[in-house]
Amino acid sequence: MLKNVDVVINGETxxxxxxxxxxEAARRNGIKIPSLCHFPDQRVKANCRVCVVEVEGSRxxxxxxxxxxxxxxxxxxxxxxxxxxxxxxxxxxxANHPQECLTCIRNENxxxxxxxxxxxxxxxxxxxxxxxxPLDTSTAAIVRDPNKCIKCGxxxxxxxxxxxxxxxxxxxxxxxxxxTPEYGKTLSEVACVLCGQCVLVCPTGAIHExxxxxxxxxxxxxPEKHVVxxxxxxxxxxIAEEMGQAPGTIATGKLxxxxxxxxxxxxxxxxxxxxxxxxxxxxxLLHRLKTGGTLPMITSCSPGWIKFIEHNYPEQLANxxxxxxxxxxxxxxxKTFYAKQSGIDAKDITVVxxxxxxxxxxxxxxxxxxxxxxxxxxxxxxxxxxxRMLRQAGVNFSVLADSxxxxxxxxxxxxxxxxxxxxxxxxxxxxxxxxxxxxxxLQKLEFESVRGLEGVKEAIVDLDGxxxxxxxxxxxxxxxxxxxxxxxxxxxxxxxxxxxxxxxxIGGGGQPYLTRKETRMARMDAIYEVDEHMPLRKSHENPxxxxxxxxxxxxxxxxxxxxxxxxRYTKRxx
Amino acid sequence: MEKxxxxxxxxxxxxxxxxxxxxxxxxxxxxxxxxxYVSEAAVNEIAALMNISRSMVYSTASFYxxxxxxxxxxxxxxLCINAPCEDAGKAEIQKALEKELGxxxxxxxxxxxxxxxxxxxxxxxNMSPAMKVDDKVFGDVTPASAVxxxxxxxxxxxx
Numbered sequence: 018m019l020k021n022v023d024v025v026i027n028g029e030t031x032x033x034x035x036x037x038x039x040x041e042a043a044r045r046n047g048i049k050i051p052s053l054c055h056f057p058d059q060r061v062k063a064n065c066r067v068c069v070v071e072v073e074g075s076r077x078x079x080x081x082x083x084x085x086x087x088x089x090x091x092x093x094x095x096x097x098x099x100x101x102x103x104x105x106x107x108x109x110x111x112a113n114h115p116q117e118c119l120t121c122i123r124n125e126n127x128x129x130x131x132x133x134x135x136x137x138x139x140x141x142x143x144x145x146x147x148x149x150x151p152l153d154t155s156t157a158a159i160v161r162d163p164n165k166c167i168k169c170g171x172x173x174x175x176x177x178x179x180x181x182x183x184x185x186x187x188x189x190x191x192x193x194x195x196x197t198p199e200y201g202k203t204l205s206e207v208a209c210v211l212c213g214q215c216v217l218v219c220p221t222g223a224i225h226e227x228x229x230x231x232x233x234x235x236x237x238x239x240p241e242k243h244v245v246x247x248x249x250x251x252x253x254x255x256i257a258e259e260m261g262q263a264p265g266t267i268a269t270g271k272l273x274x275x276x277x278x279x280x281x282x283x284x285x286x287x288x289x290x291x292x293x294x295x296x297x298x299x300x301x302l303l304h305r306l307k308t309g310g311t312l313p314m315i316t317s318c319s320p321g322w323i324k325f326i327e328h329n330y331p332e333q334l335a336n337x338x339x340x341x342x343x344x345x346x347x348x349x350x351x352k353t354f355y356a357k358q359s360g361i362d363a364k365d366i367t368v369v370x371x372x373x374x375x376x377x378x379x380x381x382x383x384x385x386x387x388x389x390x391x392x393x394x395x396x397x398x399x400x401x402x403x404x405r406m407l408r409q410a411g412v413n414f415s416v417l418a419d420s421x422x423x424x425x426x427x428x429x430x431x432x433x434x435x436x437x438x439x440x441x442x443x444x445x446x447x448x449x450x451x452x453x454x455x456x457x458x459l460q461k462l463e464f465e466s467v468r469g470l471e472g473v474k475e476a477i478v479d480l481d482g483x484x485x486x487x488x489x490x491x492x493x494x495x496x497x498x499x500x501x502x503x504x505x506x507x508x509x510x511x512x513x514x515x516x517x518x519x520x521x522x523i524g525g526g527g528q529p530y531l532t533r534k535e536t537r538m539a540r541m542d543a544i545y546e547v548d549e550h551m552p553l554r555k556s557h558e559n560p561x562x563x564x565x566x567x568x569x570x571x572x573x574x575x576x577x578x579x580x581x582x583x584x585r586y587t588k589r590x591x
Numbered sequence: 592m593e594k595x596x597x598x599x600x601x602x603x604x605x606x607x608x609x610x611x612x613x614x615x616x617x618x619x620x621x622x623x624x625x626x627x628y629v630s631e632a633a634v635n636e637i638a639a640l641m642n643i644s645r646s647m648v649y650s651t652a653s654f655y656x657x658x659x660x661x662x663x664x665x666x667x668x669x670l671c672i673n674a675p676c677e678d679a680g681k682a683e684i685q686k687a688l689e690k691e692l693g694x695x696x697x698x699x700x701x702x703x704x705x706x707x708x709x710x711x712x713x714x715x716x717n718m719s720p721a722m723k724v725d726d727k728v729f730g731d732v733t734p735a736s737a738v739x740x741x742x743x744x745x746x747x748x749x750x
Binding site: 177182183184185186187188189190197198199200207591 | 631634635643644645646647648649650653654660
């Protein structure tokens with residue numbers, strides 16, 4: 018039974034629930050206790066020790082992240098003993114941490130640097146530096162710098178317990194201790210899916226996205242290049258946060274203005290190809306239902322998920338929709354349809370994507386993603402890299418005026434926008450499939466049963482008398498649960514949506530640091546608000562998509578679509 | 592040695608695939624390996640059978656010095672290299688063992704029969720210098736007695 022207790026922290030008495038830790042009790046009452054290994058939403062690790070506090074009656078200092086409060090407990094977080102201990106621990110961490118803060122990719126937001134500042138570290142007394150280890154630059158998406166790893170284990174926690182990809186874990190002991198794939202392999206040698214959830218929780222510069230901003234600056238500067246940019250749905254609810262505003266701030270119009278300021282020739286919207294995805298994928302589902310194709314059909318927008326199923330469930334690839342992701346559909350159209358329409362040679366077009374995702378960097382380099390005859394998408398920037406470019410360009414984001422996306426690849430509906438949240442692709446598809454199947458107008462557009470942060474959501478949707486069972490999973494641990502059911506034949510789903518990252522793209526590995534459950538919820542609410550305010554909210558009503566079919570693609574699943582918008586998968590295994 | 596030749600799947604079936612069995616499984620797999628170690632193939636197989644990640648298996652295997660991830664000789668000769676044994680004449684014993692085996696500390700003999708390892712304390716400082724061969728601890732070792740132990744094992748292996 019939950020009850021409250023009185024605890025005294027630094028002489029003040031606070032009444033708090035008895036099931037929380039000292040750290041949490043302090044936090045709720047405006048006292049920050051430093052932490053490195055501890056991260057919201059994660060299990061307690063208690064290995065870094067910077068959160069130690071003095072508890073009356075206890076001989077040793079205790080880790081506040083793992084010690085529950087109890088009635089009458091007297092805690093000191095600022096005694097000389099605590100302050101000196103925390104400083105010593107930080108100095109010891111710094112003693113074998115590269116002193117490269119000035120040039121480190123995390124210099125704006127490194128938690129270790131922040132703690133050093135807060136705790137008055139003015140001198141690194143010991144030098145325990147070990148020979149520098151090589152960086153892992155083996156993938157197109159993620160760079161691992163083992164020298165900056167403080168072995169807090171946050172990445173291993175998310176990699177094993179949230180994503181169940183099981184790549185990063187602590188190995189060896191003592192000075193040789195490291196958090197790596199087994200045998201110190203590179204990320205490209207193991208079944209890493211490049212989801213970047215490790216990046217999102219790393220407190221230092223030990224694991225980060227491969228920074229592609231220099232290449233994008235170069236393309237923007239190159240007079241030979243016509244540089245177009247596409248923006249993923251979820252970025253419009255996270256870029257303002259990246260630029261210092263509150264999580265969940267909607268900034269669609271400012272985002273467009275900001276991209277123009279950076280010098281992009283055309284600012285387009287991935288929401289457009291999200292709508293297009295619904296037309297292709299919805300028709301693919303109907304086709305499978307009519308012809309007895311492989312069911313359940315599973316969505317294919319999330320490149321981390323695609324790589325996961327290729328590694329972990331290669332025998333299940335026929336369940337995947339053959340649709341490319343909206344990013345790749347956009348790239349293929351930009352260098353064919355748009356090239357033709359604008360009279361610009363595809364070889365002179367550079368396609369840049371702003372994505373909430375690290376795996377998208379890898380996706381665009383997949384050999385099959387060259388339907389236009391060129392690499393369809395040239396560069397992918399995460400929300401964080403986009404923020405870095407804006408800061409470098411001196412863009413004061415919050416005061417920007419709104420502007421509109423360019424046409425035709427900038428026209429979209431609310432259905433395209435909700436792709437950014439878990440359940441969104443499912444909901445967008447249901448809005449369209451319902452109307453196509455029944456020929457009736459959908460009265461209530463919101464499919465509440467597929468919304469929210471529950472790990473696996475199931476629903477039975479009534480398509481005018483035809484019950485269709487659907488499921489939605491976000492986070493690969495949840496995807497695994499569904500895949501096990503599909504594998505052993507106990508799943509009776511027709512259609513399944515999977516997103517690699519918790520919360521879907523709004524919680525993607527390329528999103529602003531300190532992403533946690535509450536920020537995910539704020540961004541998710543914002544995405545549904547974007548949808549609510551769109552004049553059109555069903556993909557098949559997007560006039561630019563209708564025009565595209567009329568002028569260029571002809572029909573969903575047609576020959577042109579097959580060539581440009583659909584793809585194939587690779588059995589990878591472990 | 593009676594476990595020699597047992598397959599990884601037999602060992603896992605015998606010891607159970609609960610997480611808590613991992614250390615016992617790794618030791619048994621090492622015992623069953625003719626090269627006295629846990630191979631990468633074995634790490635992968637254990638992970639699949641226990642339904643845990645390869646890196647988790649590797650983590651435990653790389654943490655304990657009792658487990659080797661590199662092929663070793665059939666018999667492990669561990670010579671204590673800590674201060675009390677050093678004081679009591681460890682250097683002479685090391686020289687004798689290295690000469691007898693034709694290898695340096697940390698290496699494996701050409702016939703794959705012995706690996707010579709340094710170890711930090713065997714817990715028998717009262718009879719330093721000490722060494723341990725497989726499961727058996729020898730105290731008050733002399734260069735001659737160390738060599739004798741090696742030769743006895745070699746003879747036994749010939750039978």
